[in-house]
Amino acid sequence: MTVKKFNLPDVGEGLTEAEIVSWKVKPGDTVAINDVICEIETAKSLVELPSPYAGTVAELLVAEGITVEVGTAIIGISDNAPGETASTSALAAPLAEQPAAPSAAVPAPTAAPAAEQVFEASMYGKLPADAGTSDGGPAGGPLVGSGPKADAVKRRPRKRPEGATAVPAAAANTAPAAVERVAVEPAVEPTAPANQTPGLAGLGATVSGIVNRVLAKPPVRKIARDLGIDLADVVPTGARGEVTREDLVSYQSQRDAEVDQADKFWGASKKPQDQRVERIPVKGVRKATAKAMVESAFTAPHVSIFVDVDASRTMEFVKRLKASRDFEGIKVSPLLILSKAVIWAAARNPSVNATWVDNADGNGNAEILVKHYMNLGIAAATPRGLMVPNIKDAQDLSLKELALALNELASTARAGKTQPSQMQGGSLTITNIGALGIDTGTPIINPGEVAIVAFGTIKQKPWVLDGEVIPRWITTLGGSFDHRVVDGDLSARFMADVASILEEPALLLD
Numbered sequence: 001m002t003v004k005k006f007n008l009p010d011v012g013e014g015l016t017e018a019e020i021v022s023w024k025v026k027p028g029d030t031v032a033i034n035d036v037i038c039e040i041e042t043a044k045s046l047v048e049l050p051s052p053y054a055g056t057v058a059e060l061l062v063a064e065g066i067t068v069e070v071g072t073a074i075i076g077i078s079d080n081a082p083g084e085t086a087s088t089s090a091l092a093a094p095l096a097e098q099p100a101a102p103s104a105a106v107p108a109p110t111a112a113p114a115a116e117q118v119f120e121a122s123m124y125g126k127l128p129a130d131a132g133t134s135d136g137g138p139a140g141g142p143l144v145g146s147g148p149k150a151d152a153v154k155r156r157p158r159k160r161p162e163g164a165t166a167v168p169a170a171a172a173n174t175a176p177a178a179v180e181r182v183a184v185e186p187a188v189e190p191t192a193p194a195n196q197t198p199g200l201a202g203l204g205a206t207v208s209g210i211v212n213r214v215l216a217k218p219p220v221r222k223i224a225r226d227l228g229i230d231l232a233d234v235v236p237t238g239a240r241g242e243v244t245r246e247d248l249v250s251y252q253s254q255r256d257a258e259v260d261q262a263d264k265f266w267g268a269s270k271k272p273q274d275q276r277v278e279r280i281p282v283k284g285v286r287k288a289t290a291k292a293m294v295e296s297a298f299t300a301p302h303v304s305i306f307v308d309v310d311a312s313r314t315m316e317f318v319k320r321l322k323a324s325r326d327f328e329g330i331k332v333s334p335l336l337i338l339s340k341a342v343i344w345a346a347a348r349n350p351s352v353n354a355t356w357v358d359n360a361d362g363n364g365n366a367e368i369l370v371k372h373y374m375n376l377g378i379a380a381a382t383p384r385g386l387m388v389p390n391i392k393d394a395q396d397l398s399l400k401e402l403a404l405a406l407n408e409l410a411s412t413a414r415a416g417k418t419q420p421s422q423m424q425g426g427s428l429t430i431t432n433i434g435a436l437g438i439d440t441g442t443p444i445i446n447p448g449e450v451a452i453v454a455f456g457t458i459k460q461k462p463w464v465l466d467g468e469v470i471p472r473w474i475t476t477l478g479g480s481f482d483h484r485v486v487d488g489d490l491s492a493r494f495m496a497d498v499a500s501i502l503e504e505p506a507l508l509l510d
Helices: 218-227 245-257 284-299 312-323 334-348 399-414 488-503 505-509
Strands: 003-007 017-023 036-041 046-050 055-060 067-069 073-078 179-184 302-310 354-357 366-371 376-378 380-382 385-387 428-431 451-455 459-465 468-482
Touching (some): 284 385, 312 468, 334 376, 334 451, 334 488, 376 399
Parallel strands (some): 428 451
Antiparallel strands (some): 055 073, 179 366, 354 366
């Protein structure tokens, strides 16, 4: 019997460690090449790890919840038949000897947005009747980025629903010809960092939904109706992209875990206070996010500006898109129009779509890399922390293609399946804090970029139009910029351009 050891690989660019989140196999199981053997959490995302060998699982060398360095042996796979292996209990002994990882309590979800919230029902709550939506959805829908947890059982490989359009898979490292290098004098003195509030970017959000009509067998549809589950909110894993019974069970368990536990939160007062403290290890995505946010806040001098926008025509445009046959089965929200607006405005103000590089030539001289492509990042608050996947070469997508890409990005993030490559090479980020009912905020710039736009909630407010006070759909945009690259007048022009598209989407047709 030959036992081959599989070492933890580097599944991203320069990752050094990962946590074993869950094993999908046990000693004695037969596996084929590319069968998923476990899920690992890196500093960037949750990743399914395929088996490089075919054979029988001989032993699991690392327990769930343990963080190990890249190159560490995590599983042994023998090339013999299952009957020739040692007993399961003996093979599992190394696993039992390892210490269990401390568990973190599941946080209670944030309250659902107010009635005037105007984003997609499946992610943000129902639209007001005046907004013209016909989409149903559970009242007080789940938080942006939340979704079913990965099942503990082995499942068939996920397949894209038939007819779905894939997100462009352009490489994050774009060819040098698409990047303009601007030399910067070494004597530049950055202004003092603005007093930022870390974490607002974590409120970022995105649209959700399934691209085409949800596929499910009648018994599954009945179970969903009985449980009050909108099938569009469930990530399908069936062979043809259909929602299965197991998907419903996984989704329901996640939803049950998110039930408000406020009445049980406070510890018994008779216990000493030091016994009423919960310790949550900082690791994985949360650890990487914290490090990146601190570096961004105290390295890039932030400057933030805000603008109120009459988005009534954007709301009318979204209503027409929902009724259009071309967009049938596609989730559409104002975020789609904002995304197009940001791409359009960046072309008119190129320096917002750039990167600052210190000591670019090795002699202390900095450079500004102006990117002639748009990898549009959408900040998503997921159960494992903030993730900012981006849509590669978003500038080349039509409005419909961009809507499909946003839907795909959202469903992948909610399922915790965002890959490290999808979060690399970003150009400019949108954080949709309006999904949680927030009017505006001062977001922290995503590391490697120089601008981020915060999209506040859209609600009806009194507005003066042609000398008359009338109700209009109003939103507030907030933008943060790296003042080393983006001056005050440039940031103002960029935000004004974005606002002009929300006020008159027809400008996109020019």
